[in-house]
Amino acid sequence: MKRLLALVLVGAMSLALFGCGKKDSGSGKNRDEDDKPKATTEEVEDDEYGDDSGIGFSQKGEKTAFSVSADIELTQGAWMGFIPGTKGYKDEEEADEYDVLYTYIENPEKKDSEDYIFQFDNDSINALDDGDYIIVLCDDDDNGKVILYIPAVIKGSKVTCDFDKIVIN
Secondary structure, three states, X not given: OHXXXXXXXHHHHHHHHHOOOOOOOOOOOEEOOOOOEEOOOXXXXXXXXXXXXXXXXXXXXXXXXXXXXXXXXXXXXXEEEEEXXXXXXXXXXXXXXXXXXXXXXXXXXXXXXXXXXXXXXXHHHHOOOOEEEEEEEEEOOOOOEXXXXXXXXXXXXEEEEOHHHOEEO
């Protein structure tokens, strides 16, 4: 039920952001010829993690975005979420029980070589309590599992990830 509600909210927010035909200058959003939103990330030197993990991170404008290498195979039901605390998870069902903010793949119709993109509105992150979190990447297949998790600290809408402590299951 939480996922359905979040999916409806994400859809409504997407329509609000992209459906009005407004161009948002300076926020890093691009549009293609069909006026469909195109997920993009912009590199932020202080917050970017190296290529070894296959995870990219940027926080710019109104969005916080994570890119996941196409080398990591995910189903279309894959999701990324924030869980309060420092405990890591290996089971998708347990992680789903404790997440307080999550999103699905932003670009499910991506080409094979394109990275997966997960985006969060900074306003949604700002609504979370400041403190320690685990960011989980979960695959929602029959044997749902946590693909990886990253310790993070949230202060306001600023997310500081500790990529030195990333755990890949």
